[in-house]
Amino acid sequence: MYNIIQTILIVVSILIIIAIMMQPSKQQDALNALSGGGGDLFSQQKKRGFESFMEKVTAILAIIFFACSLILVYLSSH
Template sequence: MYQVLLAILLILSVILIAVIFIQPAKNQSSNVFDAGTGALFERSKARGFEAVMQRITAILVAIWMLVALALVVISSTGM
């Protein structure tokens, strides 16, 4: 069981990295040191592709954390 969860965690990690790299960059707030950008802390609602990618990322992170937590529990019990 431990080996299966470890393999799932590795696969999820690779997929999560790929999904994060696919997300479009936010050019308005990318430069933190630019004093002229007043929209740095402004929240805009994501639409279309951005919204889908944000949801996929959130779901993958939640699954990744559950698998990692399961691995910790299994390794601490000595199964």
């Protein structure tokens, strides 16, 4: 059981890296962080399409990663 969870953890880790690399870049957000970003104060838009999908995939993979990590800690201590 321990080896199966560990393999799942490794696969999920690789998938998280791929999911993060596939997300659209936010260069404008980084520029606003340095310059104050006053222009974007009232122009918050809802994320749509691919960006929203990749954000959800990353969140789900992160939850699976943490769950597998906690299961591995429990299995290793017992």
